Amino acid sequence: xAAEEFTEELLLRPLPDRKALAHFHFRSSAPxxxxxxxxxxxxxxxxxxxxxxxxxxxxxxxxxxxxxNYEQWGGYDPMSTNNAKPPGVELWAIFDLPLAEIDAxxxxxxxxxxxxxxxxxxxxxxxxxFSAPRWGFKLNEGNLRYGALPREAVCTENLTPWLKLxxxxxxxxxxxxxxxxxxxxGYYHSQKLKLKSSQSLGIILDxxxxxxxxxxxxxxxxxxxxxxxxxxxxxxxxxFSKKLSGKCLVSKSSRVFVEIEKGIVDNVDKxxxxxxxxxxxxxxxxxxxxxLKELDNLEVxxxxxxxxxxxxxxxxxxxxxxxxxxxxxxWSCTRAPYHASRFLMGSGNERGSIAxxxxxxxxxxxxxxxxxxxxxxxxxxxxxxxxxxxxxHSLEVFIDGNSKAISEVVDKIHVTPxxxxxxxxxxxxxxxxPCSMQLATxxxxxxxxFLHIDEYPPDANQGFDIPSALVSFPxxxxxxxxxxxxxxxxxxxxxxxKEDGVVKSYTEVLLVPLTTPDFSMPYNVITFTCTVLALxxxxxxxxxxxxxGEEERGLKKAADKRGLxxxxxxxxxxxxxxxxxxxxxxxASLPRSKLLLKVVFVAVVAIVFHYLSNS
Amino acid sequence: MICRFNYRHMANTLSLYRTVKRLGxxxxxxxxxxxxxxxxxxxxxxxxxxxxxxNHQLNLYGDNVEVDYRGYEVTVENFLRVLTGxxxxxxxxxxxxxxxxxxxxxxxxxxxxxxxxxxxxxxxELQSHDLADxxxxxxEKHRFKELLIMVDTCQAATLFSQLQSPGVLAIxxxxxxxxxxxxxxxxxIGVSVVDRFTFHTLAFFEKLNMYSNASLNSLxxxxxxxMLLSTAYYRMDLYKRALNEVPVTNFFGxxxxxxxxxxxxxxxxxxxxxxxxxxxxxxxxxxVMLQNxxxxxxxxIEEMNVSFSKxxxxxx
Numbered sequence: 001x002a003a004e005e006f007t008e009e010l011l012l013r014p015l016p017d018r019k020a021l022a023h024f025h026f027r028s029s030a031p032x033x034x035x036x037x038x039x040x041x042x043x044x045x046x047x048x049x050x051x052x053x054x055x056x057x058x059x060x061x062x063x064x065x066x067x068x069n070y071e072q073w074g075g076y077d078p079m080s081t082n083n084a085k086p087p088g089v090e091l092w093a094i095f096d097l098p099l100a101e102i103d104a105x106x107x108x109x110x111x112x113x114x115x116x117x118x119x120x121x122x123x124x125x126x127x128x129x130f131s132a133p134r135w136g137f138k139l140n141e142g143n144l145r146y147g148a149l150p151r152e153a154v155c156t157e158n159l160t161p162w163l164k165l166x167x168x169x170x171x172x173x174x175x176x177x178x179x180x181x182x183x184x185x186g187y188y189h190s191q192k193l194k195l196k197s198s199q200s201l202g203i204i205l206d207x208x209x210x211x212x213x214x215x216x217x218x219x220x221x222x223x224x225x226x227x228x229x230x231x232x233x234x235x236x237x238x239x240f241s242k243k244l245s246g247k248c249l250v251s252k253s254s255r256v257f258v259e260i261e262k263g264i265v266d267n268v269d270k271x272x273x274x275x276x277x278x279x280x281x282x283x284x285x286x287x288x289x290x291x292l293k294e295l296d297n298l299e300v301x302x303x304x305x306x307x308x309x310x311x312x313x314x315x316x317x318x319x320x321x322x323x324x325x326x327x328x329x330x331w332s333c334t335r336a337p338y339h340a341s342r343f344l345m346g347s348g349n350e351r352g353s354i355a356x357x358x359x360x361x362x363x364x365x366x367x368x369x370x371x372x373x374x375x376x377x378x379x380x381x382x383x384x385x386x387x388x389x390x391x392x393h394s395l396e397v398f399i400d401g402n403s404k405a406i407s408e409v410v411d412k413i414h415v416t417p418x419x420x421x422x423x424x425x426x427x428x429x430x431x432x433x434p435c436s437m438q439l440a441t442x443x444x445x446x447x448x449x450f451l452h453i454d455e456y457p458p459d460a461n462q463g464f465d466i467p468s469a470l471v472s473f474p475x476x477x478x479x480x481x482x483x484x485x486x487x488x489x490x491x492x493x494x495x496x497x498k499e500d501g502v503v504k505s506y507t508e509v510l511l512v513p514l515t516t517p518d519f520s521m522p523y524n525v526i527t528f529t530c531t532v533l534a535l536x537x538x539x540x541x542x543x544x545x546x547x548x549g550e551e552e553r554g555l556k557k558a559a560d561k562r563g564l565x566x567x568x569x570x571x572x573x574x575x576x577x578x579x580x581x582x583x584x585x586x587x588a589s590l591p592r593s594k595l596l597l598k599v600v601f602v603a604v605v606a607i608v609f610h611y612l613s614n615s
Numbered sequence: 616m617i618c619r620f621n622y623r624h625m626a627n628t629l630s631l632y633r634t635v636k637r638l639g640x641x642x643x644x645x646x647x648x649x650x651x652x653x654x655x656x657x658x659x660x661x662x663x664x665x666x667x668x669x670n671h672q673l674n675l676y677g678d679n680v681e682v683d684y685r686g687y688e689v690t691v692e693n694f695l696r697v698l699t700g701x702x703x704x705x706x707x708x709x710x711x712x713x714x715x716x717x718x719x720x721x722x723x724x725x726x727x728x729x730x731x732x733x734x735x736x737x738x739x740e741l742q743s744h745d746l747a748d749x750x751x752x753x754x755e756k757h758r759f760k761e762l763l764i765m766v767d768t769c770q771a772a773t774l775f776s777q778l779q780s781p782g783v784l785a786i787x788x789x790x791x792x793x794x795x796x797x798x799x800x801x802x803x804i805g806v807s808v809v810d811r812f813t814f815h816t817l818a819f820f821e822k823l824n825m826y827s828n829a830s831l832n833s834l835x836x837x838x839x840x841x842m843l844l845s846t847a848y849y850r851m852d853l854y855k856r857a858l859n860e861v862p863v864t865n866f867f868g869x870x871x872x873x874x875x876x877x878x879x880x881x882x883x884x885x886x887x888x889x890x891x892x893x894x895x896x897x898x899x900x901x902x903v904m905l906q907n908x909x910x911x912x913x914x915x916i917e918e919m920n921v922s923f924s925k926x927x928x929x930x931x
Binding site (some may be wrong): 065107108111112114115116118119120122123125152153154155156157160161170180181183184185456457458459519 | 652654655656661662663664674676677678679680681682683685686687688703705706707708709710736737738739
């Protein structure tokens with residue numbers, strides 16, 4: 001393309017558990033810099049500057065809240081493969097630089113992104129937070145860096161700058177549907193920025209926002225699917241409280257798709273009607289402009305897409321796509337071959353174990369690959385922070401309850417052990433499971449480390465997170481084909497669906513409670529120590545310096561001598577001056593009188609000092 | 616941190632953020648620090664919405680909020696780095712206070728505080744002499760011309776008791792030994808939603824628009840101790856101008872005076888007297904005057920007085 005282009009698309013899909021999925025997809029593309037120079041009219045300049053400054057060839061940044069429910073929402077289709085992301089922030093980037101410079105560039109990149117997206121992505125800058133997988137995540141030559149922050153909150157302040165990268169922002173076009181309270185009330189929402197840059201193709205920026213919502217329809221009160229109940233009928237207005245009143249004027253194309261999955265299509269076929277927008281099971285509120293059939297590799301219709309061109313709608317005739325169900329229906333989404341899950345074992349603050357389980361979902365591999373020695377490959381990629389010290393030699397594998405030798409199951413393993421306060425522990429494993437297996441479990445033992453008091457977050461007693469592990473199945477491809485589609489019909493969303501993609505799923509985030517110190521101890525220590533020192537020095541000085549009897553007499557003398565001036569005044573007035581009564585010396589002995597003189601001398605000195613200090 | 620009693624502090628800060636944006640200061644000039652995520656917290660029944668009134672009429676979080684420092688990044692160290700400008704080289708511009716010797720800065724802090732300190736997160740505090748030292752550094756580095764510090768915590772006035780730099784004005788919601796109280800409880804959300812001092816500050820500003828010339832004096836006098844249940848104390852010994860001459864938009868807004876003409880823009884072709892004198896006025900930053908006179912055709916004069924205030928909101 002010699003000019004910049006922008007396309008916007010929205011995909012809506014009913015989910016089996018009475019929810020609805022909305023997937024917004026915006027693509028901006030810029031031609032190579034040598035052709036167009038530095039001026040952009042549609043492409044966001046912040047992104048092109050980012051790509052040039054940090055020499056990025058690929059980057060993906062996602063902000064996610066909630067967990068993708070693989071059992072209900074599917075794990076085999078391009079949507080769940082590309083848009084089911086781990087909670088919090090996940091960032092990975094491939095740089096076009098010599099390997100020695102990549103770490104420093106990654107650090108600067110994280111700071112820039114934190115300023116751009118109002119998130120604490122700068123916490124990924126230190127080497128304890130990111131890792132460099134070679135083949136567990138994506139095959140690369142060492143120029144990939146990956147980091148995740150599971151506890152990062154996602155809210156309006158992250159969406160605001162993301163929307164500002166779009167040419168029409170959220171003022172016109174499909175992005176104007178984004179009513180913030182609806183988006184953040186969803187069960188899952190994930191905003192993602194993916195960019196690919198090359199000398200020949202320029203920069204392609206894909207911004208996607210995937211939301212799973214509960215439509216607020218009157219009949220949709222039940223939150224769980226129950227047999228015999230009609231699925232909730234919903235429309236765009238139920239999901240977003242608004243209708244679509246036109247496209248973004250600078251967009252090349254603006255489309256809304258409704259995806260009817262294989263499960264529903266099969267049911268419609270069984271019911272005997274043909275799969276159109278108005279059939280025995282459901283009806284779409286507006287007639288679509290086009291319908292696209294997906295065919296699987298057996299040339300059987302798998303899913304259906306109905307397309308609406310927003311160009312045909314405007315503020316007088318807004319678009320409000322919806323689906324109304326006629327008959328109760330239960331269906332299920334295709335799942336990944338195994339349901340991967342992860343949990344912690346053990347108790348106490350010294351040690352524990354991480355366990356990963358793979359539960360077969362019944363996806364028959366015979367359909368995909370028929371050979372006698374059937375096995376399913378799975379690649380596991382896991383990063384564990386340094387304070388959870390994993391003993392990789394303690395890896396044990398159990399297949400259907402029986403312990404197996406590691407060499408039977410693990411084909412390839414690459415471990416970068418953690419270093420205290422320097423590096424996290426990275427593990428990339430290629431596993432081969434027999435096709436007939438029902439359940440596999442892997443366990444790894446770990447010791448819990450100690451952190452310095454400064455390294456604890458303010459809410460240390462909540463625990464520390466181990467980011468999600470990624471499990472991918474390299475033999476399973478989640479791409480789709482729409483062979484009957486018009487070749488002139490170009491849609492970036494469909495292009496993404498057609499792209500080869502390995503089926504992958506993310507496990508849960510683990511929360512590890514670590515030993516926390518008593519944070520009030522520094523204060524307690526200071527108080528105790530100062531008290532002890534005060535008592536010690538006080539008593540010591542008292543013992544060394546105090547003369548009890550002399551002090552008392554000296555004080556009495558000073559108190560009785562009223563000072564010279566009052567004495568003179570009294571004398572002038574002829575008053576009798578009382579003799580000091582404190583002198584109770586016995587009249588006879590000489591040493592006693594010497595003592596008396598000494599006492600008088602001390603008293604006079606005291607008075608003089610008293611006067612000098614008061615003047 | 617899932618502490619419920621911080622909701623009203625978020626609401627305080629966001630109310631002031633909204634007011635200041637409404638009076639003209641853009642997001643690039645605002646540094647917003649929120650120590651906890653209330654709006655999208657799972658315990659918030661109204662996701663992406665923060666209210667400062669139980670009538671729930673105004674969603675403070677809105678559609679366009681930009682938070683610069685949030686969660687664990689709100690620390691005393693980062694706060695002092697923002698004030699003094701001593702950041703690591705990688706820190707992006709949106710997280711820096713890019714002020715210079717002509718700037719007017721508003722610094723608003725709210726949270727839990729006490730005698731000579733302000734609590735940050737749950738494990739740190741900012742002390743009054745730390746703040747005074749930071750302001751002194753700012754003055755020496757010419758990072759502000761006038762600074763207004765507004766503090767809404769218990770014993771707020773003690774936080775700025777150590778200040779000595781000229782050009783600083785400070786107001787706190789209570790004096791030493793007094794507490795500052797919340798305004799009302801929202802039984803739907805379950806927590807108090809705004810503090811009294813901020814509530815009355817907002818009540819004052821809701822009546823204003825960008826072009827009002829209410830003075831700081833009227834703002835400071837609008838605080839009624841019987842309504843606040845504490846004494847709002849301000850110190851103006853370091854501030855040279857008389858408070859009744861300073862408009863509130865000096866700190867809280869950014870006024871752009873434009874003269875609208877219906878005549879067409881003739882461009883530079885006809886102009887010959889385009890001068891750009893930089894005014895050396897004492898009170899205004901970045902005062903730029905552009906005079907453009909057409910010779911034969913109708914005169915077309917555009918005059919723009921731009922005075923920018925920068926400010927920083929901080930929340931604990």
